[in-house]
Amino acid sequence: MHDILRTDLITGLKLLWKECFSEDDDAYIDFFFQNRFDEKNLYYEMENGEIYAAVHLLPCYVTIDGREQKALYGYAGGLRKKFRGLDRFKGVVENMLQKNPNVFLFCPKESLVDYYKQMGFVPCFCQDMIETDEALQDENKKNDLKISPLESAAYENMRNDFFQGEGYVRWDLNAIDYALKEKRFCGGFTHLLHYKEHQYALIGEVKDQQLILEETTIPEEQLYDLLPSLCNIYGASRGTAYVRGKKTSDPMCKKHLIGMSNHLITHQNAYMGLTLI
Template sequence: MQEQEKLIFHPISLDDRDWMNEKLREEKLEACEYTFANNFMWAEVYDVRVANAYGCGVIRCMGQRHVQYSFPFGNGDQRAVIVHLKKICVVYGRPLILYPITESSRLKLMEWFPGEFEIYSDRADADYVYTTEKLSSLKGKKLHGKRNHIARFMDGDDWRYEPMTQENIPECRRMAKEWETLRAEKWNEEMEQEIGVLEVAFSNFTKLGLTGGVLYKENKIVAFTIGEALNEDTFVVHFEKAFPDLQGAYPMINQQFVLHEAQDFQYVNREEDTGDLGLRKAKLSYYPDLLLKKYWAQESRVVFANERKPQEIINLWQQCFHDDTAYIQMYLDNRFETENMLVIYEDGCLVSMASLLPVQVTINGTKENARYVYAVATLPAYRKKGYASDLLRHALEKYGEPLILQPADRELQEYYEKHGFVDAFGESPCWIYAGKCTGPPVIPSGSENNLRAAEAEEETSQIEELGGWSVTDADAKAYKALRDEAFEKEGYVEWDEQAVAYAIKENQFCEGRTLLLARTVHDIGVQRAVLMYRIEGDSLHVIETTLHDNELHEVLPELLLHTNTAWAFERNMGGMIMLPEHFAAWDYKEGYLSLTLG
């Protein structure tokens, strides 16, 4: 075991340049934050401090609400650095937060500290990476508009490009001040910070090893760019300024800078968009070859599932729900994503889990993002310790979105009520026998209710017409469109096309079928509907349909005959919702859920 070293952070200075650059070169780091110059330039804004221990470098920054550390860089003992940082954070009573983390570092962290870090990404943090060839040539139909703007800029042949030097930096400063004046109406704190950081770059241009380019029009600077080498094959652009009202200035400086300064590199990293939609649109208009995902990691009892260890998920699922491996694997292959399953580890193993599937629900007339809570499970030996409660509480805080679920029975409904869930989706059981709606019969026993206990006869697949409706298999696009049209109202839970595709696939796995029905109606034209059902023993379970009751009664007799079933039923179990504080005033009991993906 390596002896513990001292890990002492000090404010970053030019004296740190050589050792940091050496450590940074030991790894091929792709995130735009991993350069000495970038950290030095932003030092005052984020109180950047650095340390060197265990053969690695590490950077400490002050975020808006917390202290965060970089992932250790260099070929030393990175794990030892993280262990040391964990101890420091214990002393100060705060969780260790690491950022930015690339994919390779994320995998290391999960291997070294299983179940200890919640690792997540934010789209606003992703770096935009392009091939140098694309930004140089602007070939292809998609970039035709960029070429047109550049052609307009070049009209008159009164422009020129120069590398940035100590001689033209003063004029670049004046141009930046003029640019600032033109942006006065949109000025904000972030812009003010960037102007300050830009001045640090100008003042230390040579010492930081920066490269710049300057664009002139009629002998006046109208745009400039500053960047540097990120690694052996990638150049990173830190600043780009141009007069917005001069047509073609931005695409021109973009292209000219890459043509003159980045030809020795295969890629150009143009950093993130920080969630600014205007900046996002501009960066996307160049069609990036890669959106480099960068992760945050925070010590937490509740973490995201490890996609590299599916067997531990399968084992927990089987012990709690008794589904076969093929069914669980189908779910993992189609619906699982690292950041939609929360889990808890105890004694080195996975003991509790909950899936949080993205969905939308109409609240006060607006479609709001929400999460459908699915497959909540805790190993029997670890129950009554509050793990499921911790998962739900963490999900509400993490996503800040309504949580929706459908409890399997009354006991679970009472359990979720104690945790803040309320009824929001009307429960409307309707039992159907041989096409006639009756009172509730005896519910089938567990053995009769086995979803895979019986198969429909061969002629099921031969259904071409039912009660005057032509019949084909529904695809996800058609199903979603008809479902949305039929059920859209206040409290409607809307699944996206990918989720509907899984629902159709899951239903087929469980001996079901999803039908698209069509008929021509006088004075109306073609009428379409969908019907999802599955066979359970000698019964036909209508999962969901857009048919009205009388229309359903028209098709059921023939469908029972085709499927060799004796009776049919439809049962909408309703559902529950837990609302974050900003939706607490919403009180609605007649929403629509029904389709619950398993």
């Protein structure tokens, strides 16, 4: 471990974050460090007393060949600008992998997918997008749809039951609790949908009159039917819902790559979920 005070460590990490992710404001960065940061889940490198690279390694579990294994999700990995162009980040990742012989999961920006491929990571986490360009006012259905707050403990059980299978990434209760808090902090919603005698999770946001369901436990065959009504409930004119990736010929579905791994090379339709944490 580097010899650095915790306050100096956090200051250096925040400086690195702002330089690598300029779209994130100070409030969001502070929110992460106050609610999710743990020095034990951090890999960083220094030069001349300065943090020039870091990756937050968030622990999770992934099912591979029917067995659940420990994994690390690399979040907010970055390199100071003055060190770029020298392929330094590749060396950082190689050092990190040597010190942490785990299954690693990354969600790189689309522009960096080829770069991660060069480091041995394989695209394997994908989702399908279901889209609708209309909101319907179905009074009978509207009366059957009720929304209430989604509790972390309840959702941990719901998502495990719904998504469990090959390539599923499972998060513990603390991770799920943070993810839901973060979604609300960023202006999104975390709701429990009551429909007839069933309950389903809804996690997402409304942006530019578009309802975006980033994760839901509504069965896909029902989602086609409910999405227009949900658009109406949330005051959106159109909607998009992300579901577990699979082979499909339905024209409403579009494939969406969300993650890569250094191990899951045979599971092209693995499911990650809650990737914002």
